[in-house]
Amino acid sequence: MSGAETEEVPVLPDPLDGDPRLPTFFGSSWGAVRRFRDMLADEGVLRGLVGPREVSRLWERHLLNSAAVVPFLPTSGRIVDLGSGAGLPGVVVAAMLPEAEVVLLEPMERRCAWLGEVVSELGLPNATVTRARAEDVHGSLTADAVTARAVAPLDRLYRWAFPLLGSGGVLVALKGARASDEVQAAEKAGRRLGGGQASIHAAHTIDGVDETTVVRVVREAVRGVR
Ligand SMILES: C[S@@+](CC[C@H](N)C(=O)[O-])C[C@H]1O[C@@H](n2cnc3c(N)ncnc32)[C@H](O)[C@@H]1O
Numbered sequence: 001m002s003g004a005e006t007e008e009v010p011v012l013p014d015p016l017d018g019d020p021r022l023p024t025f026f027g028s029s030w031g032a033v034r035r036f037r038d039m040l041a042d043e044g045v046l047r048g049l050v051g052p053r054e055v056s057r058l059w060e061r062h063l064l065n066s067a068a069v070v071p072f073l074p075t076s077g078r079i080v081d082l083g084s085g086a087g088l089p090g091v092v093v094a095a096m097l098p099e100a101e102v103v104l105l106e107p108m109e110r111r112c113a114w115l116g117e118v119v120s121e122l123g124l125p126n127a128t129v130t131r132a133r134a135e136d137v138h139g140s141l142t143a144d145a146v147t148a149r150a151v152a153p154l155d156r157l158y159r160w161a162f163p164l165l166g167s168g169g170v171l172v173a174l175k176g177a178r179a180s181d182e183v184q185a186a187e188k189a190g191r192r193l194g195g196g197q198a199s200i201h202a203a204h205t206i207d208g209v210d211e212t213t214v215v216r217v218v219r220e221a222v223r224g225v226r
Pocket residue numbers: 082083084085086087088089105106107108111132133134135148149150151160
């Protein structure tokens with residue numbers, strides 16, 4: 001093969017594919033989550049929404065990682081997935097929390113088209129797609145909770161997410177190993193914007209799968225905050 005040709009990435013099997021603990025873990029959302037996994041592995045890769053190397057770790061790195069936010073969310077009300085991208089964690093959240101209304105907020109047209117197809121294919125009546133940047137829907141979109149994965153550093157997330165939340169609303173962000181540094185660095189900005197104390201959690205899904213770091217912040221004061 002000449003150097004100019006596209007590199008073929010061998011698709012390795014996902015060690016968790018076929019693991020009997022997955023249907024048990026996902027319960028009634030299993031069918032939808034399983035179909036979402038297949039869509040990501042096929043069309044998601046072809047359309048450049050997921051890297052080919054991710055196919056062998058879709059369960060651990062993406063789907064279980066997304067499911068890890070669910071225990072930190074309200075089970076009803078409106079949840080906005082800010083910067084939903086390929087639908088992570090929003091699609092998984094919508095499948096697992098059928099009583100909640102989930103808004104997949106994403107500015108990129110191509111990703112919104114994908115999200116619309118996923119919602120329709122999975123038959124998720126509680127999920128909708130909104131094409132916008134978070135800062136452009138301040139004042140017109142409100143939420144009881146906002147989720148965000150791999151979108152922006154915390155201080156920027158506070159600026160984008162808090163105006164969507166009323167008092168008592170929660171921001172639930174999936175973060176990496178440096179979450180506590182980020183929390184510290186963003187503390188002043190968070191307080192100024194009406195956020196309470198951020199808590200950091202190691203979220204467990206199934207044994208043998210890396211825990212996910214979740215940062216949860218409740219929005220306290222709303223009046224007078226800019
Ligand atoms: C790195 S991707 C992560 C996507 C997905 N959350 C995931 O974990 O796979 C970041 C996403 O945030 C979106 N984004 C960037 N700025 C945004 C903004 N101001 N408001 C809403 N979404 C934004 C991008 O279009 C992109 O789809």
